Amino acid sequence: MQMPQPDASVLDRREAIVAALRQAGAGMVIDDAAETRAYECDALSAYRCPPLAVVLPGSTDEVARLMAVCHRLGVPVVPRGAGTSLAGGSMPTADAVVIGLARMNAVLEIAPGDRLIRVQAGRTNLSVSAAVDGQGFFYAPDPSSQLACAIGGNIGMNSGGAHCLKYGVTTNNLLGVTMVLMDGSIVELGGPMGEAPGLDLLGVVCGSEGQLGIVTEATLRILPKPSGARPVLIGFDSSETAGACVAAIIRAGVLPVAIEFMDRPCIRATEAHAHPGYPDCEALLIVEVEGTDPEIDEQLALIREIALSFAPVEFRESRSEDESRRIWLGRKSAFGAMGQMGDYICLDGTIPVSALPAVLRRIGELSREYGLAVANVFHAGDGNMHPLIIYDANAEGDLDRAEALGADILRLCVEVGGCLTGEHGVGIEKRDLMSDQYAPADLEAQMRVKDVFDPRWLLNAAKVFPLSVSASRREARPDPASHAA
């Protein structure tokens, strides 16, 4: 993948820049080469580059002071939550200061009566739910990385998760943010009501991948915990049949809280790794429904009727807490299991549910054409695919081939009416595919909105937009050498 050259005039001023950051007295400054290496990549670990420096502020005001310094000195900034991005969303460049939110993890307010919690943006996803669990509430979006990933990153990527079929993704559960703009000014968007008169800038911030500002605090919708939940596991002798069953369930008007899909490569790897006792079949679905026991029974009866019409090789309804845990165990350990099979790229193209059978068939063909294994494990109910392309990082050219296969799969998603990313973001991984998704005028409109928030393109630049398309904007930066440190 092509990487833009760092700004030499910034590199030349490294010492002065670090001194100015320290002088701002706004958080721990890390510039030792051994220590900045801990920040050289995120979960897209095929690409690495240590930043110029890392700063870990402790408050919104400190973030504002740091941003003002970087703005004055013309230094690029890369925001970082927990660094779990799979698309390189928080990968540094050599000329950038990473502003990391790891220390900002406090709960600021819990208001069950207003169905909200307010937290600092460095707080992990799971610990948000944990903070309101005792009061009978939870925070719905649940990415696989929820133990580690930060709410700030969730907002940047508009993260989803297994349970988003019913509850929606981050944008459906976000009420307001405090955000620091590149020039150091602090804005409040949304609020306890989640809506605001005039133009809804909160909506455009959610999913903006750190292009518009750094979110430091977030007000999140919390929901009452359901009385109960129960999964079923359904095995099929073909992926297309499993895909057709998903579409039939949705079409019938049942709304499970999750419909998860795993294909044979994924089932086998998972079975070897975590021994969940899955059947050895071509594809399986985990369908979970929520509610009181009678409601669960009613929904599962309908799902059973639909599933049986597709001649499944297995229909296993959980009869106990322990069985539920085992049904989910394989799904939850799938990514870890795949990691044992080799290196992998995890895509997250999203398609209309009705296109699932055709897309799964075509992915199988592409996998054979490229000679690279592809395992599928994904949120089928909302069409959020997660094809994992297995490759060998030590084999010459394997990564390039895997990336080319990934690009073909994502183009296929766009062709059938879907989009490049359901929740991982564009980052560096998919920036050049944005021209497949959007016409030039559409990209221009998006970039003009970025111009409004970050006119000098200092913030998380060279991401999201195709390098060739955004190049002229980045180059139009006023010469940073003219800024005295």
Place this chain on the structure above:
Amino acid sequence: MQMPQPDASVLDRREAIVAALRQAGAGMVIDDAAETRAYECDALSAYRCPPLAVVLPGSTDEVARLMAVCHRLGVPVVPRGAGTSLAGGSMPTADAVVIGLARMNAVLEIAPGDRLIRVQAGRTNLSVSAAVDGQGFFYAPDPSSQLACAIGGNIGMNSGGAHCLKYGVTTNNLLGVTMVLMDGSIVELGGPMGEAPGLDLLGVVCGSEGQLGIVTEATLRILPKPSGARPVLIGFDSSETAGACVAAIIRAGVLPVAIEFMDRPCIRATEAHAHPGYPDCEALLIVEVEGTDPEIDEQLALIREIALSFAPVEFRESRSEDESRRIWLGRKSAFGAMGQMGDYICLDGTIPVSALPAVLRRIGELSREYGLAVANVFHAGDGNMHPLIIYDANAEGDLDRAEALGADILRLCVEVGGCLTGEHGVGIEKRDLMSDQYAPADLEAQMRVKDVFDPRWLLNAAKVFPLSVSASRREARPDPASHAA
């Protein structure tokens, strides 16, 4: 209310403009003064002004041709759905061409398997649900005007409704739009997945009150109809107690599909008008829960327990379809009933639920200070107030006093952490209050986003933003006289 002067250089070219519109061959053109009067106002009928002309196109391409003509000639455009805006969102100016979507009401696609319907934007809200009812689905946002209001207007105002406590407002149920920009170009935002990589311009379009473009087609999320629903009516001897009960229900982790509130003036007017058999008390709540019968029973048992701890004067659980219909009858005829009491302004400030008791008390005090009756009927569960200020349009100065009282009530909503409008929009009604909600830098950021979409401020101008704040932008329009007709 202050109104900006129409652009004389546009009025002078009236005939040439109408001729150019006709020549575009893009829909029925109405310029006869008797007929344009039908479009002189929307549901904020205290303010009226016939437009220069009205055009009723039949397709997205026709809208694009009309917009291109107006753009070329420098003529302001006012988009109009069904004209049910309560905030003057589709009120014309004398120099504007109204582009009305009433003829564009087709269903373009129904895809239950993908949980979506695609319609033209002039289709009424209720007829969207009607189109998918037979397949067991519905479209969730249900504004009181749902029989008449158009989906395009719903998107412009981010409309809610009684059932939005559980299902969210328009932005939570909108997947994509086709939109025509002021220069006549056509853009697609979102899509069947409802999300898209890069910046989420769909989010900023929803609720943008026709400031960014004219939405001509929309892809909407449809949901499976619940198995059943049942309301309870709970009467209280004070509004504050009713408000406290709402907060307690939400805090306890119950999520009814609706919690509606009516106070004594509203109960009395409704009883006289529609005879729903309501108790004569200070305030009542209608709480509706959904699900299977056992689930409904469980939720209502908990609601009963909470309600009884507030010593209600009545707790009436519906025991039949007919009783459910009667419980809702009063609420649904409330606005009609209030119309019989006199002229009224209907506000829609939104507040945190926990602030309900204090805000209701303060509204009572303000009502006495101003000597104007205020009736309250609103979506209490999500804090979306609807104070109705009763006045006499024929009494000198009454409208001004009612507006001043309304402004005080809305400032109160902002003070307690709420916002000016939950679903009606800012329009002309609340534009000058936007400075109470936002700091100058916040308004500037919003206006710069408008600049991106409509650099000449021709589209629904002089709305949403305070007149004094947006004046310089509107005046910076290139002289329309320089545009040959």
